Amino acid sequence: MNKCVGTTEAASLLGISSRRLRQLLEKGRVRGAYKTGKFWIIPLFNHLPQITKGTRGPKGKWRTSRPPALAKINVNRNHIGSNIKKSPKDRKPVISVKRKGTNLYGNEVEILGPCKIVYQPDNPLDCGARLWIDLRSRYANETFSDIHFIGGSFPATR
Structure with a gap:
């Protein structure tokens, strides 16, 4: 079973702002994410949220590999x-x-x-x-x- 996180932790893992992540969530670009009440539940795949490609604009600048260990x-x-x-x-x-x-x-x-x-x-x-x-x-x-x-x-x- 994949671990799930909230928007703040997911944004930190991806190296993007929480606001940008919420925009991606609203567009349905975060694989497996769903909303419970007013909170997003975001599954991790290989320790990171998966973002699908957009149809226009430049390539996303989020982290695609794990951050360095503490x-x-x-x-x-x-x-x-x-x-x-x-x-x-x-x-x-x-x-x-x-x-x-x-x-x-x-x-x-x-x-x-x-x-x-x-x-x-x-x-x-x-x-x-x-x-x-x-x-x-x-x-x-x-x-x-x-x-x-x-x-x-x-x-x-x-």
Whole structure:
């Protein structure tokens, strides 16, 4: 079953204004969209609303592929292994969140969106990971949801 969204979220996914999206909805150019009361219900196909071609004018300038992920989450198994022999104050953070060209490090994050933890020792990711957080993205360690470190974050380590 496809996920459905409202006009504000659909416009954000497409990279257009809510007003422009409502114009497309009124013209019947959004596939599968329907109105309930005064609200539009817009189904997503491959994580985006589908807009049909118009009969005149220039080609539409909306997004046709997913927006870039907000963050990538990595778990450093080398730090996990080396932390066993260290005192709590000497332990290195094991979670890295890469966001907008910066790395934040910590030991606990909250992901405000759908996710699951996957362990596949016989079918690792290209990077060699056998355990990862699947954030319902087409890439295994990216999320389109917001992420919060619990208890702050550590400075970048080298």
